[in-house]
Amino acid sequence: MSDKWEHLRQLAPLDVLSSLGVDVSTFKKRSGKLEWYGKCPFPGHNPKHNTTSFSVNADGRYQCFGCSEKGRGSIDLTRAIRKVGFQEAVSFLERLTIQPQPQKPAIGDSGTPREALEGQLKPLKASYHKFAVPCEWLETRVPDQTIRQRFGVFCYNNPARKSVYSGKVMIPILGFDDGELYGYLARNPAPKDGEPKYIFPKGLPKHLFVFGACQIKQMCEVPIKKLYLVESPFSVMKFVSLGLPAVSPFGWSVSDEQLAILQSLAKGIIYLPDRNKYEDGKAVAAALAGKLWVKYPPLPEGIDDPEKLSLEQVQAL
Incomplete structure (x- = not known):
């Protein structure tokens, strides 16, 4: 069974x-x-x-x-x-956005194993973006096309290839130092019972990546004064659409490697995990405060996810 x-x-x-x-x-x-x-x-x-x-x-x-x-x-x-x-x-x-430990190297569209070797990561050789299709769910979640393009987010569907990613929204995972693509976080728009919402690439160490970090480095003179730290890449895109710089560690926790990236991006952090992680997040806020100035405000009453905040609500935090 x-x-x-x-x-x-x-x-x-x-x-x-x-x-x-x-x-x-x-x-x-x-x-x-x-x-x-x-x-x-x-x-x-x-x-x-x-x-x-x-x-x-x-x-x-x-x-x-x-x-x-x-x-x-x-x-x-x-x-x-x-x-x-x-x-x-x-x-x-x-609630975590990590995936089962692989039994063998994951294979990209090119047939090249994308393996996280000891002390070495290899960029992903794949062509998922060539099979981008319209997606009402994505366009509703991220209405601004320029934001979707800036972060390279799209819905994948290749009828000629059976893939766990078919019909999923693909969120690029970029290396901070080189800007290379190392994989995609896949979001299932309509998960069935027992299916995860997110699929993180097998074998790729999540703790080495920060979503949105490359875009901040490319578009701003770093370190900037303050940066919003949120759980979800979708929250990042919402904040950026409001004109607010934001990044995500692909979850609520922050590793030492991710903290080093945050230090290079900003002088201060406004840390906004989802409401259900506020107590757990206190330890993260304390760790951040050892390296940066940190503000850790609770979300307004009735708001469980920072993605639902308006510009006025964010500015009032």
């Missing part, structure tokens, strides 16, 4: 740890293995001497030899770190 939660159990463990607020930048990869080790992330265990007692495998297995915590899969890992029940862990993971 198939497991309806299998797609959550197989989420890339390092990305899950990062989303849980764990600093994975200090983790090291075991030579010749798809396994990483580092400091124990579990509450109540703060080893003074052994800082590498925790290990996690690409297949989801994890164990701490210091506190004896062990398990397998992202659901178990989330329950152990957040100290929550099964349903709470599932709800948390369903």
Whole structure:
């Protein structure tokens, strides 16, 4: 019998740890293995001497030899770190925009594997943009055509090729340093029961990318005075349509690598996660405040998503 939660159990463990607020930048990869080790992330265990007692495998297995915590899969890992029940862990993971750990390299349209090699990322060789089609959902969500073009967002459909991306809205993921395309975040306009809204490229480390960062660097003299940090690329496009500079870390959490990008873009951050992540976001705001000036206002009453804010509401924050 198939497991309806299998797609959550197989989420890339390092990305899950990062989303849980764990600093994975200090983790090291075991030579010749798809396994990483580092400091124990579990509450109540703060080893003074052994800082590498925790290990996690690409297949989801994890164990701490210091506190004896062990398990397998992202659901178990989330329950152990957040100290929550099964349903709470599932709800948390369903909101993330990361995908299952790949069993083999993803193949682009050109047939070239797009693999995240150790210490090296390769740009994506693909031709999805050649099969862009009109999409009422996208045009309603992002009405301004110039904004869609600026960020390279489109709906893909190639009838000649069976693809998980068919009918999906494609959101480019660009490298900050080189501006190269490394993949697409795909948004399902009409997900069915059990289907994820978002599909993040398999094997691509989400914590290295910031949506909208390249556009800020290209169009502004950086660092700018202030920058809005929101969860969703669609919120970024909404803010930019209002004349407000914004970026997204593809979620509510911010890695050290993403923080370094933010530092190069702006002197200050106005951090606006969705309402349901406001409490979790306090730790992120604190980390940001260690490097930048930060404003962390709550959303106005009745607003759960920054994308729904008007210009006047944003300016009043």
